[in-house]
Amino acid sequence: AQSVSQHNHHVILSEAASLELGCNYSYGGTVNLFWYVQYPGQHLQLLLKYFSGDPLVKGIKGFEAEFIKSKFSFNLRKPSVQWSDTAEYFCAVSTTSGTYKYIFGTGTRLKVLA
Amino acid sequence: DAMVIQNPRYQVTQFGKPVTLSCSQTLNHNVMYWYQQKSSQAPKLLFHYYDKDFNNEADTPDNFQSRRPNTSFCFLDIRSPGLGDAAMYLCATSTHTSGRQYFGPGTRLTVL
Numbered sequence: 001a002q003s004v005s006q007h008n009h010h011v012i013l014s015e016a017a018s019l020e021l022g023c024n025y026s027y028g029g030t031v032n033l034f035w036y037v038q039y040p041g042q043h044l045q046l047l048l049k050y051f052s053g054d055p056l057v058k059g060i061k062g063f064e065a066e067f068i069k070s071k072f073s074f075n076l077r078k079p080s081v082q083w084s085d086t087a088e089y090f091c092a093v094s095t096t097s098g099t100y101k102y103i104f105g106t107g108t109r110l111k112v113l114a
Numbered sequence: 115d116a117m118v119i120q121n122p123r124y125q126v127t128q129f130g131k132p133v134t135l136s137c138s139q140t141l142n143h144n145v146m147y148w149y150q151q152k153s154s155q156a157p158k159l160l161f162h163y164y165d166k167d168f169n170n171e172a173d174t175p176d177n178f179q180s181r182r183p184n185t186s187f188c189f190l191d192i193r194s195p196g197l198g199d200a201a202m203y204l205c206a207t208s209t210h211t212s213g214r215q216y217f218g219p220g221t222r223l224t225v226l
Contacts, residue, residue: 032213044157044204044217051213090156094213100145100164102215104156 002027004093006105013081014113021076021108023065023091033074034092034102035065044090050074061085083114117141118218120205126224127195135190135221137205146188147215148180149204157204163188164210192223200225 007022025031035047048059055067065076074091091105119138127133137146144165149157161170163182177199179191192199202222206215 034214036217043219044206046214049214100162100208100210100213101147101159102157104158106156107154109154 002093002095002103004091004103004105006089006091006108008108009106010109010111012111012113015083016080017112019076019078019081019085019110021089021091021110023074023076023105025072025074025091025093025103027072027093027095029095032094033065033067034094035059035063035074035076036090036092037087038090038107039087047076047089081110081112083112086110086112118205118207118216120203120218120221122221123219124222124224126226127192128226129197130194133192133195133223135192135203135223137188137190137218138186139205139207139216140186141207141216142185143207143209143216144185145208145210146182147204147206147208148178148188148190149206150199151202151204151220160190195223195225197225199223 003026005024033050036044037047038044047063048057050057050067058064063078065074067074089108092102094102121136147162148160151157159171160174161180177193181189202220204220205218208215
């Protein structure tokens, strides 16, 4: 069965620290990959997505992610976090074989200390 | 702005009293989804529509039903809510070609 793992459930960083959140998936076929962010009290918003091409994807608010096919990973990074990045981050995977469904990871709750 | 709208944002119901949550979209997307999200958990897909074709997840309880009368609207009916059904319910849309899903703000359901 397909699954998505996010290894860090809670992360606490100080402002200006670098961030890397892990995401691994299990699926043997071609996938589309997404990172969503959910700020407190707000709806899920797309940070970035990977469909094909350059495996290093840049998203909004200075976030980027790298798809490493051999490792089935799509880790999210930001060189310098801000207090406003405090949120929950979800990795999601959808297959390209027409089922139109996401498999979500369990999420990582990031708290950035001012 | 084109968007996904959910009403109401907060819904309180009593144990066993049927409740309907609504979702509308101005994106003209052909796929609509309903998710249940409990605190500190990932959104859990309940079902989705591809146009009028309904696709139920295998582990979605029978207590949960859905209707999609037209492209723009989709409803989630909970026939007999239990305390365990208290959660945030998220509606999302996508086109079948893009894969990206657009989420509404959610309806927080409280069951007394």
